[in-house]
Amino acid sequence: xxxxPTFPVFASGIIIIITSTNFIFAQSxxxxxxxxxxxxxxxxxxxxxxxxxxxxxxxxxxxxxYLLHGxxxxxxxxxxxxxxxxxxxxxxxxxxxxxxxxxxxxANTGKIGYFNIPSQDWMYEDFFFEELMPYVESKYRIKSxxxxxxISGLSMGGGGTLTYALHRPDLFSAAxxxxxxxxSLDVDESLQRLKxxxxxxxxxxxxxxxxxxxxxxxxxxxxxxxxxxxxxYIDCGDDDYLYEDNSLLHIAFKKKGINHEYRVRDGAHTWTxxxxxxxxxxxxxxxxxxxx
Numbered sequence: 001x002x003x004x005p006t007f008p009v010f011a012s013g014i015i016i017i018i019t020s021t022n023f024i025f026a027q028s029x030x031x032x033x034x035x036x037x038x039x040x041x042x043x044x045x046x047x048x049x050x051x052x053x054x055x056x057x058x059x060x061x062x063x064x065x066y067l068l069h070g071x072x073x074x075x076x077x078x079x080x081x082x083x084x085x086x087x088x089x090x091x092x093x094x095x096x097x098x099x100x101x102x103x104x105x106x107a108n109t110g111k112i113g114y115f116n117i118p119s120q121d122w123m124y125e126d127f128f129f130e131e132l133m134p135y136v137e138s139k140y141r142i143k144s145x146x147x148x149x150x151i152s153g154l155s156m157g158g159g160g161t162l163t164y165a166l167h168r169p170d171l172f173s174a175a176x177x178x179x180x181x182x183x184s185l186d187v188d189e190s191l192q193r194l195k196x197x198x199x200x201x202x203x204x205x206x207x208x209x210x211x212x213x214x215x216x217x218x219x220x221x222x223x224x225x226x227x228x229x230x231x232x233y234i235d236c237g238d239d240d241y242l243y244e245d246n247s248l249l250h251i252a253f254k255k256k257g258i259n260h261e262y263r264v265r266d267g268a269h270t271w272t273x274x275x276x277x278x279x280x281x282x283x284x285x286x287x288x289x290x291x292x
Contacts, residue, residue, distance in 0.1 A: 026053040028092075030085045032076045032104075036135050040127045046106040047132065048075040049140065050084055052092055052099035061141040063100045063289040065282075066133075068107065068114065068153025068160045071181070071197060075106040081271045082154075087278045097282035098289045103136050107160070112199060114160030115213050119205050129168065146229075150285035152176035154274045155242070159183070159213075162249075166218040169226045173288040176233040176281045179269055182215055182245045216252050224257055232260035233284045235277050237267030 032048040052062065067084065069077035078084045084102060091097035107114050107124060116125045137144045151172050153161040158180025165175035183190045187206050194201065201209065211217060219227060232253065236246035243264075250262040261284070267273035 026057050028053045028085060028089050029055070030079055032079050036132070038127050038131050040123050040131055041110060043110060045127065045132070046075050046109065047136070048079055048104040049136070050079075050088055050102035050104075051140070052101065053089065054099060055101070055141070059141075061143045063098060063148035063150070063285075064137065064140075064142045065100055065102045065285055066149075066151040066153075066164075067102050067104045068151070068157030069104065070153070070155030070157050071112065072108070074108040075104045078102075078104050082278060083275055084278065087275065088282060091279050091282045096279065096286070098286040100282075100286070100289065101140055101142055103132075105132055107156075113156065115163065115209060117205065117209070119202075119208075125164070125167070128164070129171075133171075146171055147173050148289055150174040150176070150288065152178065152233075152281050152285070153180075154178040155181045155269065162215045163213045163218070165230050165232075166215055166222060166227075169222065169230050172230055174231040174233070174285045176235070176284060178274055178277050178281070179236045179240050179242055180234070180246060180249070181242055182249060183210070184245075185210060185214060185216060215249060219252060219256050219258065227256070227258045231284070231288055232258065233263070233281065234260055235263040235265070235280075237269065237273045238264050239266070239268040240273070241269055 029051045030048065034047050034049060035044045036047065038045045055062070067078050069075065088097065088102060092099050105128065111117065111120065111122045114124055114128065116123045136142065149172055151161050151165055152175070158177035159182050161175050161177040162180055162182065165172045183193060187203060187210065190210060191201060191203065191206050234246060234250055236243055253260045265273070267276070
C-alpha cells in the first residue's frame, strides 16, 4: 500500500493528522503507441512515454530518462512487462525518485538494434540523437541539459545504453545498463551469438560494429574526465548468461579508473530481475537530478 504524506495540525491542544490527497488526484499517464516521422530511417517510428503524476497540473519542466528495451520487445516492453508506471509512481510518491519523464523508443521495427549499420543503410543511432531526442524534448516539458538527462536499458538495451553514453558523454548525466548485452570482442563468436537470434551480419560488418560500438573498445578512446562526467550503474544477476560480459565490463572500468557502481544480485535474465532493478535505477538517476 502506498503511503501518502501526512501533516500535523495543532488545534485546541489536539493534534489532527491531515493526509495530502494531491497524489490521489494527480495521476501519471502512459502512452504506449505514439509515432513520429523519421527522415533518417525513412519511416514512421513508434515510442512510448511515461508522464509523472503532477505533469498535467504543473507548468514546470522535468528531467528525462531514456529507457531502452531488449531483443524481441518494442516500446511497450517496459510498460507491459516492466510495470514502469506502477514502479515509477511508487518511487516518486515515496520520495525515492524525483518526478521525471520516461521515454521508451522502439528498436524492433525495420531492423533490430540501436546501432548505425551504414552498409545496410540503417542509421538508428543517428535517428536517436538527431531526431528522437530533439522531437520529444520539444514536444514534452523536458529539461534539455546533460544534468537532467539519463539513459538505462536491459540486455540489448543495456548495450545501447553503454554505447550511447560512451559515444555522447556530453549528453547524459547517468547511465544504468542492466544485464547488458555487450557481446564478445571476437568477431566470429559475436557472429555466432547473433546468428542464434536470426540476426545475420557479414564478417566485415561485425568487425566494424565491434570497433565502433563495443564498450571495451570505446573506453580506450575517451578521456577519463569525460568518462567520469557520467555516473555509471552496472547491474547483472549472478545466474544471468551475460554475467561474464558484465563482469569483464566492471573489471575494465575498474582498471581504467572509471567511477561506477557495480551490483550482482540473485537472479537471471528475466523481467523479475529487471522489475526489481528499476526502483534502484530511478533512485540512482534522481541523485543527479536533485539540487543540493
